[in-house]
Amino acid sequence: MRPTALPFTKVLIANRGEIACRVEDTLKEMGITSVAVFHDSERKARFVQLADEAHEIVGETPVAAYLDGGQIIEIALSSGAEAIHPGYGFLSENADFARQVSEAGLVFIGPEPASIELMGDKITSRKFAEEHGVPVAQSVLTDGDLDGFVKKASAIGFPLLIKASAGGGGKGMSIVHSADELAESARVAASEAERYFADSTIYAERYVEKPRHIEVQVVGDGNGNVVHLFERECSIQRRFQKIIEEAPSAGLADELRDRICEAAVRLASAANYRNAGTVEFILAPDGAFYFLEMNTRLQVEHPVSEMITGIDLVRMQIEIAAGLPLGVSQDDIGVSGHAIECRICAEVPERDFMPATGKVLELDPPAASHIRFENGLVEGHYVTLSFDSMLAKLVVHGENRKAAIDCTVEALRETVLLGVETNLDYLSRVADHPVFRDGALHTGFVTEHEQDLVAPxxxxxxxxxxxxxxxxxxxxxxxxxxxxxxxxxxxxxxxx
Structure with missing residues (x-):
């Protein structure tokens, strides 16, 4: 039986938008006071209104304010907060920030700094995975010698995937099909990696044609106990960024599912992982799977795992951070139905998904017990280019995949969001596409069916x-x- 005492009385959320609202919801359910931080440009934002307390943070830019860990820690201390939840993005995978939070006498609601450093770096985590018997695709790392890198990478064979060692979100990533374009692609990737992540280290790995992107939600308590909440299908992407995720994965054989989930748990257990994390894999058409990376934080798509398991991941994060053991065993966790999440973004799909700006004039999402509409919007909110283009997430649950797809298409078409261009109609065309309905998914789906997805x-x-x-x-x-x-x-x- 779990303790009834609350783990904390007050928690600061070092984030904004829909994820701040999401964390605030669970804090409210737990009876814990929420503290928001906001830049002046978001003074009237929904996450500020929902918080029990809100404090302004300053910076040269809005993003710089949310990246100022020292300022955020000072507010946490002065407000009487005992812990900081980083959400995702910003400081969520910053080991130095996690360390500074602990040194200040606060609790970081996330993994240990050492785990962030070990698993958050793509190169280090790949070596660690290989050491523990988790399959890894053949690769080569830059060592400052671009000519040598090109020669070694060419020896692997084409096509190749060039990636930045640090960061994510598709930055510093490209597919190379021949030796002629390898050198220039490597140079551009290193430049982008330096610009976005202050680390020019890149690597090349053999690119799997028409792969599926499968990830496993894991949770550990740091005491040797690790469970998984099954897998998520994240193959529907544009420019290497996910736009539709679902759980469980479509058409995955039980034996293969078990092997992938077991590999994820084995890796997290070897790292003595504490808190929530996601182990990502590339799945080849022949059934071979390869470790991709581990995200040492809560994922954008975590709601689909919650909807099929009935488990509140944010609550688990908070309880584990407070030192409580896992409240469930693997045998306690089952799958009920099917869930799909669509990322609603301010963008123009017809213009290569170019980000859009504008003022939210009206917002009327569908409401039902099997639908979650997670957002940080209020009418009058001005969408700028200061932050990521994602505005909201529409998450639905159905008794099976067909029912979930039908509900998703209907809900997308019913959603009213006026004042800024979005990908709502585009998402409904993807979800209603016959190939998507059949479950024949791979990461090149959007490109392969580009003409079918054009707006009529x-x-x-x-x-x-x-x-x-x-x-x-x-x-x-x-x-x-x-x-x-x-x-x-x-x-x-x-x-x-």
Whole structure:
């Protein structure tokens, strides 16, 4: 039986947007006071409004403010918070920040700094995985000698995947199909890696044609106990960034699922991993799978794992950080139904997914017990280029994959988000595509079916009806058109 005493009384969230709202929800359910930090540009944001307490942070740019760990720790101490939840992105995989939090007498709700350093670095983690019998694709690392790197990489064979050792999100990543383009691709990748992650180290690995991207959610308590919450399918990507995730993976044989999940648990156990993490794999068409990386934090797509298992991962994070052992064993965790998550982004799919800006004029998401709409938006919120383009996540649950897809398509089409261009319609076309429905997925799906996913020409009658409906939704418009002006309004009902 788990202790009834709360692990903390007050927790600071070192993040913003939908993930800050997500953490605030669990803190509220647990009876723990939430502390938000915000840049002046987001003073009226939803995550600020939902927090029990909110403190301004400053920086040369909004992003710089959220990356100022010293400032955030000072606010945590002055506010009386006992712990800091980093969310994902920003400082979530920064071992130095995790160490500074502990040194300040606070608790970092995440893995130990040593685990972040071990598993957060792609090169170190690959070596560690190989040492513990987890399959790793053949690769070669830069050592400052670009010509030597090109020669060694060519010997592996093509196609090759060039990647940055630090960071993620598709930065410093490219697919190389021949020796002619290898040198230039390596130079560009190293330059991008230096610019985005202050580390120009890159490596090349054999690229698997039409791979699937499978990841396993793991949770450990740092005392040798590690469980998995099964796998997620993350193959639907644009520019190496996920846009649709689902759990469990479509059409994965039970024996292969068991081997992949077992490999993830073995790796986390060897690292004596504490808190939530995700082990990512590339799955080849022939069933061979290879370790890709480990994300030492909560993932954007964690809700699909929660919806099929009924487990609140944020609550688990908080309890483990407080020193509690795992409250479940592997036998306690099962799969119920199917869940799909769509990342709603401010972008223009028809223009190579170029980020979009604008003011949120109206937001009306679908509401149902089997739907989660996780967002940090309020009407009047101005979407800028300061942060990542993701605005919200639509997560649905169905009794099986077909039911989940049907619900996803319907929910996407029902979602109203006006004032900024989004990928809502694009996501519904992907989810409703017959090949997606059949589960024939791979990371090149978006490119392979590019022509099928192009927006159809607009129906003028449908467009006019939508514009009229949008206009009628605004009180100022209704007042201007339908209300009688003074002095006639004061005369009451009258006819000409």
């Amino acid at each position: 020409p607009p129906d003028e009658m449908e467009r006019d009806a939508a514009l009229l409906a949008a206009a009628l939704a605004f009180r100022e418009f209704r007042t201007l058109v339908f209300d009688a002006p003074d002095p006639y309004a004061s005369m009451g009902g009258w006819r000409n």
